[in-house]
Amino acid sequence: MPKPNIPSTDRRDAARIEPPGIMHIDAEHQGEPIADAQILNISRHGVALRCSNVFVPGERISFSVNRGVAPVLARVLACEPMEDGWFRLRCRCILGGFDISD
Numbered sequence: 001m002p003k004p005n006i007p008s009t010d011r012r013d014a015a016r017i018e019p020p021g022i023m024h025i026d027a028e029h030q031g032e033p034i035a036d037a038q039i040l041n042i043s044r045h046g047v048a049l050r051c052s053n054v055f056v057p058g059e060r061i062s063f064s065v066n067r068g069v070a071p072v073l074a075r076v077l078a079c080e081p082m083e084d085g086w087f088r089l090r091c092r093c094i095l096g097g098f099d100i101s102d
Contacts, residue, residue, distance in 0.1 A: 072096035
């Protein structure tokens with residue numbers, strides 16, 4: 001998959017889609033499961049996740065949205081605390097991704 005040509009200053013201009021409800025995913029980090037990961041929103045080249053784990057930018061995580069579909073490998077861009085004590089992970093998809101076209 002070619003790298004997207006979206007400057008970081010224009011990242012928020014990319015279309016985002018929020019799932020219709022809480023979307024739990026099967027995620028792992030360094031081979032260990034992340035039991036409580038949820039998708040907050042997706043874009044063509046990235047994803048925002050919510051979980052109780054703290055991550056360092058540059059770390060990689062993988063997750064599957066539907067069983068039987070190839071997992072997505074993503075690089076953490078930022079880990080931001082949320083008001084409810086959870087963390088928002090902003091990630092860039094490295095392998096796999098989302099087709100959000102109409």
